Amino acid sequence: MKKILFIVGSLRAGSFNRQLAREAEQMIGARAIVNYLDYSDVPPINQDIEFPEPEAVARLRTDVKEADALWVFTPEYNFSYPGHVKNLFDWLSRPLVAGDYETPTVINGKKVALSGAGGKMATAKCREKLTELLTFIKADVMELQTGIALNLEAWTEGRMILSDEQKAALKVQVEAFLKFE
Ligand SMILES: Cc1cc2nc3c(=O)[nH]c(=O)nc-3n(C[C@H](O)[C@H](O)[C@H](O)COP(=O)(O)O)c2cc1C
Numbered sequence: 437m438k439k440i441l442f443i444v445g446s447l448r449a450g451s452f453n454r455q456l457a458r459e460a461e462q463m464i465g466a467r468a469i470v471n472y473l474d475y476s477d478v479p480p481i482n483q484d485i486e487f488p489e490p491e492a493v494a495r496l497r498t499d500v501k502e503a504d505a506l507w508v509f510t511p512e513y514n515f516s517y518p519g520h521v522k523n524l525f526d527w528l529s530r531p532l533v534a535g536d537y538e539t540p541t542v543i544n545g546k547k548v549a550l551s552g553a554g555g556k557m558a559t560a561k562c563r564e565k566l567t568e569l570l571t572f573i574k575a576d577v578m579e580l581q582t583g584i585a586l587n588l589e590a591w592t593e594g595r596m597i598l599s600d601e602q603k604a605a606l607k608v609q610v611e612a613f614l615k616f617e
């Protein structure tokens with residue numbers, strides 16, 4: 437069965453992007469194994485501590501390696517992706533052994549899907565820039581993405597309720613993602 441790793445790009449407890457990930461997880465149901473990446477202890481990238489890799493980074497790389505595909509659900513911060521999301525991919529882009537640029541990194545060729553919930557532009561800029569970053573580090577980014585423009589209720593009450601149209605768009609992405617090989 438396909439193993440999928442969800443990466444939620446928001447650290448806050450009530451995150452809309454985590455709620456979006458849960459919706460996608462429900463739509464996937466028993467058709468794949470879904471795990472959520474815990475990256476709370478991954479340190480900021482620092483070349484002084486790259487070799488040997490810190491334990492949390494080793495775990496990050498193992499989790500990514502063992503997944504058949506990744507799905508990133510992330511908010512947009514100032515027309516881009518959050519810094520901690522960049523930090524993960526910076527670590528994943530680096531060699532395991534100092535100076536070894538021949539051996540492919542764990543992110544090389546990895547299938548990645550992107551979605552995001554945010555303001556009026558539905559995280560379009562964030563996903564555009566994240567696509568650019570992921571392509572640069574040789575990940576295989578799925579073209580079909582879902583952007584959710586949060587409604588007033590979400591902003592005022594902290595509850596994300598997707599419209600039928602938004603649910604349908606997410607479902608289309610779920611089905612495409614399950615076939616993305
Ligand atoms: C530093 C910062 C910058 C933000 N910039 C944007 C932005 O450029 N575009 C946008 O749609 N929302 C922006 N927001 C608002 C987020 O979309 C909103 O806080 C959202 O709830 C974050 O996602 P989460 O609920 O998953 O934490 C920003 C929020 C923060 C904290």
